[in-house]
Amino acid sequence: MEEKTRLIDKIVEYIYFGYSIFFVIYLLRYLFTGAGGPTLLAVVLIPIAYSIVTLSQLRNNKFYPGLPDWIKYSMAFIFIILSTTSSIYMYNNFDAIRIIRLGIWNNMDYFFGTVPVILILEYSFRKYLPIFIVNIALLIYAAYGYVVPGMFYHPGLRWTRIIQTMSLEMSTGIYAQLPQLGLTLIISFIMVLGFLRGFGCIDSIMKWASKIGTKSIHALPQAAVLGSFAVATISGSGPANAATTGAVTIPALKQAGFPAVHAASIETASSLGGQLMPPVMGITAFIMVEFLGVSYFDVIARGFGPAIIYFAGVSLAVYLLTIQFESKSDFASENIDMLGDSEIRLVDKANLFAFATVIIALIVLMGLYRMPAMVAAVRVLVGLIIFLTIVFVMQNYKTFNSLQGFKGFFKPYLKSIDTLSTLGSDLAVLLSLLGILAGSLTVTGIPTKVGALLVQAADFHVAAVVFVAFLFGYLLGMGLPPSPVYIMVALAVAPTMIRLGLDRWSVHFFAFFIGVFGHLSPPTSLTAVVTSKIADSDYTKTIIQSLQYCLPLLVLMFAVFTRPDMVVEIGRQQLYAVIIVFIGTMGLTFALHSKYLFKKKYDILLRTLVFIVSGAVIFYPDMTVAYIMIVPTLGFIGYGAYLSINGTLKNIAEYRRGEKALRKAKG
Numbered sequence: 001m002e003e004k005t006r007l008i009d010k011i012v013e014y015i016y017f018g019y020s021i022f023f024v025i026y027l028l029r030y031l032f033t034g035a036g037g038p039t040l041l042a043v044v045l046i047p048i049a050y051s052i053v054t055l056s057q058l059r060n061n062k063f064y065p066g067l068p069d070w071i072k073y074s075m076a077f078i079f080i081i082l083s084t085t086s087s088i089y090m091y092n093n094f095d096a097i098r099i100i101r102l103g104i105w106n107n108m109d110y111f112f113g114t115v116p117v118i119l120i121l122e123y124s125f126r127k128y129l130p131i132f133i134v135n136i137a138l139l140i141y142a143a144y145g146y147v148v149p150g151m152f153y154h155p156g157l158r159w160t161r162i163i164q165t166m167s168l169e170m171s172t173g174i175y176a177q178l179p180q181l182g183l184t185l186i187i188s189f190i191m192v193l194g195f196l197r198g199f200g201c202i203d204s205i206m207k208w209a210s211k212i213g214t215k216s217i218h219a220l221p222q223a224a225v226l227g228s229f230a231v232a233t234i235s236g237s238g239p240a241n242a243a244t245t246g247a248v249t250i251p252a253l254k255q256a257g258f259p260a261v262h263a264a265s266i267e268t269a270s271s272l273g274g275q276l277m278p279p280v281m282g283i284t285a286f287i288m289v290e291f292l293g294v295s296y297f298d299v300i301a302r303g304f305g306p307a308i309i310y311f312a313g314v315s316l317a318v319y320l321l322t323i324q325f326e327s328k329s330d331f332a333s334e335n336i337d338m339l340g341d342s343e344i345r346l347v348d349k350a351n352l353f354a355f356a357t358v359i360i361a362l363i364v365l366m367g368l369y370r371m372p373a374m375v376a377a378v379r380v381l382v383g384l385i386i387f388l389t390i391v392f393v394m395q396n397y398k399t400f401n402s403l404q405g406f407k408g409f410f411k412p413y414l415k416s417i418d419t420l421s422t423l424g425s426d427l428a429v430l431l432s433l434l435g436i437l438a439g440s441l442t443v444t445g446i447p448t449k450v451g452a453l454l455v456q457a458a459d460f461h462v463a464a465v466v467f468v469a470f471l472f473g474y475l476l477g478m479g480l481p482p483s484p485v486y487i488m489v490a491l492a493v494a495p496t497m498i499r500l501g502l503d504r505w506s507v508h509f510f511a512f513f514i515g516v517f518g519h520l521s522p523p524t525s526l527t528a529v530v531t532s533k534i535a536d537s538d539y540t541k542t543i544i545q546s547l548q549y550c551l552p553l554l555v556l557m558f559a560v561f562t563r564p565d566m567v568v569e570i571g572r573q574q575l576y577a578v579i580i581v582f583i584g585t586m587g588l589t590f591a592l593h594s595k596y597l598f599k600k601k602y603d604i605l606l607r608t609l610v611f612i613v614s615g616a617v618i619f620y621p622d623m624t625v626a627y628i629m630i631v632p633t634l635g636f637i638g639y640g641a642y643l644s645i646n647g648t649l650k651n652i653a654e655y656r657r658g659e660k661a662l663r664k665a666k667g
Contacts, residue, residue, distance in 0.1 A: 008073060009059065015080075016055040017414070020421035023048055027187055027424070031378050038180040039170055040094055045183055046174055046432050047087035047116050049425035050123060051080045056422050057126065064126070079119055086115045097168060105168055110160065113167035117174055117436070124433050127426075131433050131484060138440035151449050165439050172439035174432040177290055178487075182431040183424075185296070186286045188377035189279065190424045192358055192384060196351075198416025199388040204351035207344055221258070221318045224249035225270045225311075242271040242530040250535045260537035261545050262321065267531045268520070268542065269314045269549035275482060275516050276553075277307040279362050283427065284486050284512050289373075291490050292508060296373035297366040302505065302567045305578035306513075306556045313552030313585045320593035320644060350391045358384060388412070434484050441491050451496035465500060466561060469493045470514065477518020485515035505567045506560040513557040520550055548592060552585050555618060559584075562619045580617060580626065587614025587633040590640040610636045 023045060030041050054076055057063040064072045089112040090097070097109055105113070124132035142162055145154035157165075166173035196202060205227060227249065246267040253263035275282035278300035285299045292299075358380055365376035392412060399408060441447060450472065457464040473489045489511035497507045519527045522543050532542040547554075560567055565577035591611035597603040613636065616629040 008069075012055060012059050016052065016059055017417070019048060019052050019055060020417050023052060023421050023425060024417050027183065027191075030184070031188060031374070038184050039098075039175060040091070041183050042175045042180045042428075043090045043094060043170070044087050046179055046428055047083040047090075047119075049428040049432075050083045050116065050119050052421050052425035053123060053127070053429055054079055054083075056425075062126075079122070082115050083119050086112045086119075098170060105164070109168060110163060114163050117163065117166050120174055120429055120432050120436070123429055128430065128433065128481075131430075131437070131481075134484075135433060135436050135440065138437065138444065142440050142444050145444060151452065152446070154444055157443065162443075165443055166436055172442065173435050176435045176439065178287065178431040178435045178438065179428055181286055181290055182283075182428050185289070185374045185377075186283055186427060186431075187424050188374045188381065189286075190427065191381050191420055192377060193280075194420030194423065195381070195384055195388060195416045196355060196358070197419045198414075199351065199354075199392060199412045200347070201351040201355050201388075204344075204348040205355060207348055208352060221253060221266055221322050222315060224253060224266055225315055225318055227270075242267055242527050242534075246271065246531050246534050250531065254535065260535040261541045264528070264531035264535035264537045264542045265545035265549055266318055267534075268527050268546040269318075271527055271531075272516060272519055272550060272553070273307070273310050273314055275519075276303070276310050276513075278303045279359065281512070282482050282516065284483055284515060287483060287486060287490075288508055288512065291494075292504065295366075295370075297370070298570070300363075300366075301570045302509070302574070305566055305574065305581075306509070306560075309556060309578065309582050309585050310550075310552040312582065313555075313589050314549050316586060316589045317549045317551065317593050320589070323644060347391060347395050350387075354384060354387055354391075357387075430481075430483070434487055437484060438487055438491060441488065447492045447495065450492040451499075454493065454496040454500070462500065462502070465497060465502075466510075466558065469497060469510070470557070473511065473514030473518070474521055477514060477521045482512075482515030482518060485518045486511050489514055502561065503564050503568050506564045509560045509567045510557060513553060513560070517550075517553055517557065520546055520553070522547075551588060551592060555581070555585050555588065559618050562621065580630070583630055583633055583637070584614045584617035586637050587611075587617065590614075590637055594640040594644060596640065596643065610640075 026041075026045060026048075029035060030038075036044075054063060058073070058076045063076055067075075089108070093109070097105065097113075101109060121132060121135060124135065139162065141148065142157050143159060144156055145152070146156045148154075167175065170176070208227070246264075249270075250263045250267050253266060254260055258266075275284075278285065281288075281300065281303050285296065285303060288299050289296050361380050361383070362376055365371045365379065366373055371379075393409075396408065454465050454468055457468045469489065472493055473485055476485045476488055490508060494504070494507045494511060498504050520543070522540075528539060528543045528546055531537075532539045535542070559581050563577045563581050565573040566581055567574070587610060591607045591614060594607070595603060596606045596610075610633075613629050614633045617626050617633050620626050620629070
């Protein structure tokens, strides 16, 4: 039985890599030639992507693991055959379905139009249950809207019309703009990520963070923040990043004496922050490009300011709270090893150089030379592959004289293809799911009806509009990833908010921040679920502590309306607004986490004053008052920094004396 299992696992592995190689080659063909156009690309590769994610789950024993082997393997192969056949049929009949038989599709068209929709919904049941539930509810609502009373009533659609909308028309649903965007612009950046991972650049980042973290009790949590933030910048997923980097950083923090809750919350805040940072911004940057009809550079140039504010705020909060544990910490640099082997070798330096160069090159090509984002990503990809190949050959050329060593030459490329196909196919299927969601919202008229509610709120005050929009996004965020939350808020809420006079950039960044906040929002923080499990900490306490670290995200969510210059225009006014919000955020962080006076009641009163003054810098509508409040805010920040640094130096001195005495006692 074990022999059979091993044999079938090998077969699954070969089939998986066969599909993955086809997926990558077909993508590269499109990226370098544009052959067939993005719609044909989606029609061919969405079913192939479904096959890859199914095979990936099968090889990792995540495809209905509770079922007997013969049932789950049979189901998987039937699903894969159906999806592959669908891809072939849609490719061979592409022009006929889109042009010749438009509106008069035959039964085979309907069958092969329905199959991929059902299969993609089936995958969402396995992987994205909240999205599955939302999509099923919307599809039922689309068919039976006539049973819903009140303003959300509609006459209902025939199921054939729903299938047309979701697949055959190709302008909405699983082959629409979102999946096309995923397989063109976004996938070009995912390819860069795939090769960075395949050649070990991510491991080198964590080694670098580990090296910093062994310096002192202060450096370790900052290294955890920096390492997780850097990796999350290109991973695009808070929970996924928490699962990978958190497995390293959380045990190191606990070993250094940090309580489990604080170790988990530090990783939660850091992993969330990576989704705010360009160039990926948790893939939402690419979707925002599509919604706003602007260049990719226009989005990321506005994204850097808020991301830096968030990162600085989290880093400061971690530093201030670190002071609480210095006296009771048993930190010792020789006992902390975040990665086992944390020695920075020449190859690690080359990998770090490659990572930094990729980020800089993308910004220069898109910003300075105004190169289209996909073209810039492809050029950076080619340069990256050449550089990493040269470094790899120089490092391992001595081992290529044997057959086994020569086989090792292909390992980083296979690992890159594995990463790329897994991430890329999962992204393509996810965006197809979001295509179903967006199509359902559009055909049922939900955006118009939610807009009517916002207009009623506007009769009270514009702040009420923002609050209603926040509640809408908050409720969605309790179960959905950032990108679908952003899409639903952008479709259902953003148009009305813009018509009511709010700037479109402010509204869309607001929707983006709500989406990111969804991975933190109580009571269903997906990222906190992962980190609390790793840390073996109380889930509820982890969320509460994470909210304290993630204060800058709450600030940014509403600051885009009170200080809109932060995202409205690129240039000097943007810089001024970012500085103002940065100062206010630092002041709020000191008010929450610093200690100014020994007597508790006086300290609370003073910190309340700091909180009010700092909040006025960000939120008070009169800019004259805001500018005046900057002066005392800077004073409070300076005094708080002085107290913190002075206390830190004393604790470091005590720690060194204790460590010296311990070494002396040992011998």
